[in-house]
Amino acid sequence: MPELTAxxxxxxxxxxxxxxxxxxxxxVLTRAVLDGASFxxxxxxxxxxxxxxxxxxxxxxxxxxxxxxxxxDLREANLESADxxxxNLLGAKxxxxxxxRxxxxxxNLQGAELSGARLTHxxxxxxxxxxxxxxxxxxxxxxxxxxxxxxxxxxxxxLTSTDLSGANLEEASLVxxxxxxxxxxxxxxxxxxxxxxxLRRANLSGARLEGALFTGARVRGLVGTGAPVVGIRGxxxxxxxxxxxxxxxxxxxxxxxxxGMTPSMPLHKRYFGRGDVLRNAHLEFDTGAAVEIESLFEHxxxxxxxxxxxxxxxxxxxxxxxxxxxxxxxxxxxxxxxEGPGIVGATQLIVSAEGSLVGAVEQATELTRFGxxxxxxxxxxxxxxxxxxxxxxxxxx
Amino acid sequence: MIPxxxxxxxxxxxxxxxxxxGSLSSTCPVEVKGRVEGDVTAPALSVSASGSVxxxxxxxxxxxxxxxxxEFDADVVQLQGSVKDRTIIRAKSLEVKLSxxxxxxxxxxxxxxxxxxxxxxxxxxxxxxxxxxxxxxVPPDGAKVSDVAKAASVRPPTDANGA
Numbered sequence: 149m150p151e152l153t154a155x156x157x158x159x160x161x162x163x164x165x166x167x168x169x170x171x172x173x174x175x176v177l178t179r180a181v182l183d184g185a186s187f188x189x190x191x192x193x194x195x196x197x198x199x200x201x202x203x204x205x206x207x208x209x210x211x212x213x214x215x216x217x218x219x220x221d222l223r224e225a226n227l228e229s230a231d232x233x234x235x236n237l238l239g240a241k242x243x244x245x246x247x248x249r250x251x252x253x254x255x256n257l258q259g260a261e262l263s264g265a266r267l268t269h270x271x272x273x274x275x276x277x278x279x280x281x282x283x284x285x286x287x288x289x290x291x292x293x294x295x296x297x298x299x300x301x302x303x304x305x306x307l308t309s310t311d312l313s314g315a316n317l318e319e320a321s322l323v324x325x326x327x328x329x330x331x332x333x334x335x336x337x338x339x340x341x342x343x344x345x346x347l348r349r350a351n352l353s354g355a356r357l358e359g360a361l362f363t364g365a366r367v368r369g370l371v372g373t374g375a376p377v378v379g380i381r382g383x384x385x386x387x388x389x390x391x392x393x394x395x396x397x398x399x400x401x402x403x404x405x406x407x408g409m410t411p412s413m414p415l416h417k418r419y420f421g422r423g424d425v426l427r428n429a430h431l432e433f434d435t436g437a438a439v440e441i442e443s444l445f446e447h448x449x450x451x452x453x454x455x456x457x458x459x460x461x462x463x464x465x466x467x468x469x470x471x472x473x474x475x476x477x478x479x480x481x482x483x484x485x486x487e488g489p490g491i492v493g494a495t496q497l498i499v500s501a502e503g504s505l506v507g508a509v510e511q512a513t514e515l516t517r518f519g520x521x522x523x524x525x526x527x528x529x530x531x532x533x534x535x536x537x538x539x540x541x542x543x544x545x
Numbered sequence: 546m547i548p549x550x551x552x553x554x555x556x557x558x559x560x561x562x563x564x565x566x567g568s569l570s571s572t573c574p575v576e577v578k579g580r581v582e583g584d585v586t587a588p589a590l591s592v593s594a595s596g597s598v599x600x601x602x603x604x605x606x607x608x609x610x611x612x613x614x615x616e617f618d619a620d621v622v623q624l625q626g627s628v629k630d631r632t633i634i635r636a637k638s639l640e641v642k643l644s645x646x647x648x649x650x651x652x653x654x655x656x657x658x659x660x661x662x663x664x665x666x667x668x669x670x671x672x673x674x675x676x677x678x679x680x681x682x683v684p685p686d687g688a689k690v691s692d693v694a695k696a697a698s699v700r701p702p703t704d705a706n707g708a
Contacts, residue, residue, distance in 0.1 A: 363643075383643055498643060504662075511654070518652060519643030522621075525662035526639065530654045 154180075161185045183221075203241075263301075288326075343382075348389070357406060367397070372408020380406065383496075383519075384478075394500075396478065399438060399457050420445075422463045433458070433475070445469050447486060452477075452494070462502055474512055479503040489531055499524040510534065557587070561595050575604075577611065590619075594626065607636075614655075622661075630655035637663060 151171040152160075158180060160167055166186040173191050179199040186206040193213045203223040211231045218238040222245050229249045239259045251271045258276050263283040270290045281301045288308040296316045303323040313333045317340050324344040332355050339359035349369040357373065362382035368389050385402050388395040397405055416437045420426070424443035433439050435453035441464040448466070452458055452475025460466060460481040468486030471477060476496040483490065485507030491497065492510045499505050501523030508529040509516065520526065556574040559565050563579035574589035577596035585598065589606040592598055597612035607619040614629035622636040632655065639661040642651050 496643070515650060515653060517643060517650060518641050518654065520624075520639050520641040520659075520661070522638040522640045523662070524639070526659045528659040528661075530657050530659065532656055 158182075293331075352406065353408075362402060362406070367405055370406075370408075372406055374408055376409065377403040377407040396459070398459075398476065398478070399455065400436070401438065420464075440464075441466070441481075455495075460503070479505055483507065488529065493533070499526060559596070561593075592626070599629075625651050627653040628655055628657050630657065632657040633660070634658070635660040637661075 152167070152175075154175055154177050157167055157172065157175065157177065161182055166188070167190060168186060168188045169190060171191050172187070172195055174194045175192065176196045177200055178196055179201075180197070181201045182205055183201050184204045185202070187210050188206050188208050190207075190210045192215055193211055194215060195212065196216045197220050198216050199219040200217070201221045202225055203221050205222065205225045207225060207227045207230045209229050210227075212235050213231055214234045215232070216236045217240050218236050219240060220237070221241045223241050224244045225242070226246045227250050228246050230247070231251045232255050233251050233253045235252070235255045237255055237257045237260050240257070240261070242260055242262045242265050244264045245262070245266070247265055247267045247270050249269045250267070252275050253271050253273045255272070255275045257280050258278045260277070260280045262285050263281050264285060265282070266286045267290050268286055268288045270287070272290055272292045272295050274294045275292075276296045277300050278296050278298045279300060280297070282305050283301050283303045285302070285305045287310055288306050289310065290307075291311045292315050293311045293313040294315060295312070297320050298316050298318040300317070300320045302325050303321055304325060305322070306326045307330050308326050309329045310327075311331045312335050313331050315332070315335045318336050318338045319340060320337075321341045322345050323341055325342070326346050327350050328346050328348045330347075330350045332350055332352050334354040335352075336356045337360045338356055341361045342365050343361055344364040346366045347370050348366050351371040353371055353374050355373050357377055358379040360380050362380060362385050364384065364386060365382070366386045366388070368387050380403055382402055384396040384398045385405065386394050387397045387405065416434075418433065418437060418439040420439075420441045420443040422442040425446065426443060426448055427446045429445070429448045430451075431448060432451040433453060433456045435455055437453065438457040438459075440459045440461055442461040443464060445464075445466045447468040450458065450469065450471045452471065452473035454474050456473070456475040458471065458475050458477045460477075460479045460483060462480045464481035466481075466483045468484065470485065470487075470490055470492070471494065472492045474493055474495045477491065477494045478498040478500065480500045480503050482504045483506065485491075488508035489510040490507030493512045494509070494516050495512050495514070496517045496519070497509060498519040499521065501521040503521075504525040506527040508531055510531045511533050513533040556576050557569075557571045559575070559577045559579045559581055561578040564582070565579065566582045568584045569575065569581065569586070571587040573587070574591065575585060575587040576591045576593070577598055578593045579596060581596075581598045581600065583600045585600065585602045585604065587604050590598070590602060590604040590608075592607075592609040592611040592613065594610040596610075598609075598615070600615045602615065602617045602619070604619045606621045607617065608623045610625045612627050612629060613634075614632045617632070617634045617636075619635070620637045622634060622639045624634075624639065624641045628634070634657065639659065
């Protein structure tokens, strides 16, 4: 039997009295209006607070084991160090709530709204968070091992040094999430969106990554899966330590990096270092090659095979040159054509913030995918593929 | 065309299904969900996926998810959607996000011209590059210069930037 009846609790709260350190086990307060109420150090194990209004309520150090809080409004509530083991918080509103060091082991938080909530050092082992919204939530050092976070929204969440071992993050959105030093051993990240996520020094050993998107993710120092990675998506990842000096890794190298395995075709990499000058040369790079140019190329013709990566580094200048073929080109340095079109048939063309491109670009037949970063310099004429152009002019005449 | 009062201030809206022909000059941002043919002058222009603008445009900021053709002068441009033939885009800053390899194109370019960034900014960037000290060629682990490249004309370091 609880120490206080529901009516007495409501009466006390109505007159502004605190209900602290009370034995309220099994109390039924469904849909009660308890905004701002103080239940500090109360024992509310097994209590029924379904749909109750508890915004800004104080539950610090309270025990709410197996409590029923489905649909409860706990926005900005203080649940610091509260014990919510096995509690049912299905669809609860916990926006901005303080759950630092709370125990949520095995709790049901499916569809809960936890955006902006603080959960640092919280215990969430085996909790169910499928479809929950945790945008910009603070989860650093939390234990999320074996949790179900499938389809959860964790964009820009701070997951630094969290334990996500064996967690299910299938189709979760982790855009720009902080996962530095996170433990993702054996985690499932199938079709998860990790665009721009910071995965530096994260441990992905044994993780499943098929269909996951990694564009712009920071991967320096991560521990790979230890097995070949297939079916991942992403244009590039950043292998730099500092965000101010992006080191782009593209193509097949992304999978190699995420797997942590030795590159299978190291001889396909070509590098032209700073200080070298190439004039009037004709260069051909086969399918699968990765070419980086930090040199000065003058009046050169470069032929790229299908999917060949060509990166003109910050120190690279291609003056009076022409690049042909279905490769993927990234320009951090300078490209100036001699006679148009300077670039023909590239499947992808990126000009980064430091890059400069002067010339005509004849698109690939299936159209070129362009990426221009703010700050780039362009004097570009974009043309259709020759075949397309002749069809068009034929139609016009 | 309705000047609307939003939470972030007034803006002129050309609603979906509306077609506007002529000159449009506004002191508040313009949002186009319908079709505009003619000249537009405004501090900002936003073209939604259903919108199209054909003509001469002079704005501070431009964000387009729709169809553009004509001449566009802006300080800052964010581009998605499509750019038709014979279009010129002049901007201090242009952003085109790269579309995923298997996904839909962010921007489909027709035969068009892009004039982005100021000469001054480019020259400043070039000067900062010149200050970088020259070093020897050090290929990263596993890298090697191709045989074809080796056969080409290679001379000792002189000027990395060709300035």
